Amino acid sequence: MHRPRFRPLLLTTTALLTASVTALGVPMTLSAQTLNSYGMPGAIDTPTAVAPAEGQFSADVSYSDYGRRVTTSFQVLPRLTTALRYSRIKGIDPNRDALYDRSFDIQFQVFEESGWRPSVAVGLRDFLGTGIYSSEYLVATKQVTPSIRVSGGIGWGRLAGAWRRTDYNDEGGKPKVEDWFSGPARPFASIEWQATDKLSVLAEYSNDDYEPESDADGTEPPDGRLNLGVNYRLGDTYQIGAYTIGGDTFGIRASVALNARQPQYPSGLEPAPAPVRPRPSPAADPDGWSGAWSADPTAQPAIQTALSTALAKEGQVLESMSLSANRAEIRIRNTRYPIQAEAIGRAARLMTRALPPSVETFVITSMKSGIATSSVELRRSDVEALENTAAARIAQRANILNAPQYPGDLLASPGIYPKFSWRLAPYGDIGLFDPDEPFRYELGAELSGRYEILPGLILKGRVRQRVISTQKKKAPKGYTIDEYLALDSDQRTAENNGVPRVRSDTRMFAGNGGPTVPELTLAWYAHPTPTTYTRVTAGMIERAFGGVSAEALWKPVDSRLALGAEVNRVRKRDFDSVLGFQDYEVTTGHVSAYYDFGNGIWGQVDVGKYLAGDKGATVSLNREFANGWRIGAYATKTNLSDEQYGEGSFDKGITMSVPLTWALGTPSTQRVTGDLRSLSRDGGSRLRVDGRLYETVRETHSGKLYEGWGRFWR
Structure with a gap:
């Protein structure tokens, strides 16, 4: 294996994944859950039809001369596995020294293994991205003995050695349905031998000839079709592995996994409740x-x-x-x-x-x-x-x-x-997946305050002071900071394909040495009828925009359906001044429909106008487990062309929210939230308002209450 040029980022990412996962709780064992170099159930490069346990979240890092991949995967449903991957392939992108690629995978287990019948799965690899790894497959897996598992299947695209050449002038990010299961189809196979409780040995036959990676920087293609590897489990937490591709190129990988359904303290650490006190007899009282x-x-x-x-x-x-x-x-x-x-x-x-x-x-x-x-x-x-x-x-x-x-x-x-409360705590912001700066962070202290003046009337705010940061103030490509500040909003829009810069200059808000105020708002919540709720929020609503936001929601307590509407009149905030504004002003708004499908799954559709003035719709789907873990995916498509939107073609991403009580055992209403998106662009950007109504009321309505009713007597 050649000297790793990407090692600092690889090691940093590995440390972050390990630290974040370990901090959240006790990971689950990877026994019978071997992941391949793409972070999905598999051997080395090929997939298997194994479905991880429902709720399993995995983070995987792999490295070889053919590229570096960081993958997060999640078992959303018992048979549905999804993944978001971030890869670096040197020399392949003519516009940069390396391709920083974001890709999505999905695999569905059609049949579970039963008797003589193997498990069977169908999958799409890199169906949203540049398509550098684009492939589809059908695969079957059978446990032939307690220690030997075999898999075999048919692959298209890269799995058949038929790379679908990427057009780097294309914005990418869209599913190319016409390519799915098309072109040559070739077989692949793998075998895994569980040599000991901790060590497994892998062998596979793969047709992937790594053509794009070999063409890019002169790396030799694999000499053969046989790949070999070993995996070793370190306790119930981690798994490390080494493998060869074609017998002459070596790679390493590491995985860590946890399960949303298996907290560290299943019974919690809260004190037992007071027992019910039976009433005395009528004669006694x-x-x-x-x-x-x-x-x-x-x-x-x-x-x-x-x-x-x-x-x-x-x-x-x-x-x-x-x-x-x-x-x-x-x-x-x-x-x-x-x-x-x-x-x-x-x-x-x-x-x-x-x-x-x-x-x-x-x-x-x-x-x-x-x-x-x-x-x-x-x-x-x-x-x-x-x-x-x-x-x-x-x-x-x-x-x-x-x-x-x-x-x-x-x-x-x-x-x-009235009631006043405050909190001083550290904060951390992490930026990932930017092609020009794949990883950046900011750490500091945050002072937050909340003043509840009357029922429903709430004044709150946050002040931040950074301590250490790699996030520096940066103007959009082609401008110095002073040059960009000299432009007015119309000029910035004109040079950005006619699209107002509402998110693509977010780095201009970074790098402040003094305190910043991400939020300072006065909100009024009301309940005008038994089935309707309203909210009005005014002030510095988010770091980039301030103004007024008004929302109404219709949601009967026992209804699966909810309907909402929101309108916002906002202005872009000054990059440096705490309370100042720029000259860009916009009215946005959406009508929304929410539907609870049961089993912790709910969907949302928002139709309306976004911050850049574009019009379109956002569709999102969320899954929440009984213990509060949430994961969701969303996609937004507006009337902007692919060229106007830029790389990625449209907005899409994954959201995750983990209750602190899941990791700590002690009861808490606080949560750790975040989102992973392919890229942050101007199109499809919505105002970030805290305390939107559906999330406010959903926790106490019948669907969510019944899902958590098992804790009534806790």
Whole structure:
């Protein structure tokens, strides 16, 4: 193997992947989950029909003289494997010293292995990207003995040794459906022998002749079709491997994996809830059962104070309460539990301990951003009788209702509003996949504050001070910083194929030595009818834009369908001044439809006008596991031509959100979020508004509540 010129980036990326995955939780074993050099189930270069466990997230790094690849893959559904890959191939791109390629893979397992029948899968490799690795395949895999697994299949494209030549003047990024399963088709095969519990030996027959890599820099093509390799597992966390391609070119790879469905602390570390307190007999407490206590004006304040204190110990805020002889409603803000059903279950237990015996109906209303989003109605007798049974039984007795907006008999708890909170914590920003600078980062300190003036009226902001950073202020290609600052927005648009620069000059916001204010907003949330919600946000909405954003959402509590509309009038912020603006101003807006398909899967379609003035639609699909892990994919297509949009042709990417409680065990509503996109361009860019309504209310509506109802008695 030649001297690695890409080693610093390779080692940095490996360290980042390892650190990020390890920090999130305990990874799962890769036993029977061998990944190939493309980061997908396979041997060395060829695929297998093995499907990793549902929810498995893997990060894989491979290196040989033919290229370097960093791949993240995710098992979205039991049979569906997806991957996003970032590769570097030297000498192949006439416009740069190396091709920094982003590509997507997908594999679907048609049949699982059963008896004499092998598992069978169909896959597309690099179906969104430049097409440098473009290939399709059908593959079957069979476990012939406990230690030997064989696979065989038919491949097209690169897997058949038929490279579909890439046009580097093409913007790329679009699926070339007409090429799928076309051209020569040739067989491939592999065998894996599990020599020990940790060591496996691999052999495969592959037709990939590495033509584009060989043509690019004079690297010799493989001498033969036989590839050999070994994989070694380090505990249950990592896997490393070495392989030969054609017998004369060597490569190495490393993998790390975790599973969204297997947290480090499955039972959590939160204290056990208070037990349900059965009511005394009517003979033991005749006044309590008669309801005569409700005539005492001091009764509700005393009960409300006691219940508020008990809920506070559970990380919940009792915002208000209504109480009569036989019915009690409490409105709670959950600040601790990532699954709302657990917060509701703990509140119900405490109500049995605080309320007089005559109160039979419990109503627990969830509050989000100062508005009531849903109500769960329970019979106290059911809570008492079903405490030690399966949570499904109490779910059958519960009613999930649209929360009434402003009942007149609610008594607000004292001292809830106004409320100020703040937090000082480190922050980190990482930039990936930029062809001209593949990896950059910024680390610093962030001071955030939140002032809840009234229910639904929230002032909040963030101030950042960088400490170390590789992100330097940089003007778009062809300009110095001073030259770019001298242009007005019309001039910047004219030289950018007529497309306003709304994201492609984001690097101009970087490199500030002094404090920056990424966000400073005043938001007003309201609940005008039982099934509609509204939001108005004004101020410095995001780092690049400030202005006003207004949104309305129709979402009945038990409906799978939700409809929304948003309109924004924003202006581009100054690159250096904390509160200044530039001369670019735009009105954007979308109408949106959301649909919950069940099993933690929901989709979203947004149609409207984007920040650059282009018009089109965004389609996204998301999967959320019961423990809060989320992963999604999206694509945006607007009326901009491929040339106007630039490299990638249209916007697309992957989003991920991991609840901290998954990794730490202790309950927390905080999450770590991020997105991986092929490129950040101007077309299809939407305003980044915090606290959009669907995400605000979805957590407490029936679909999400029932998915997490297993934690009701936790």
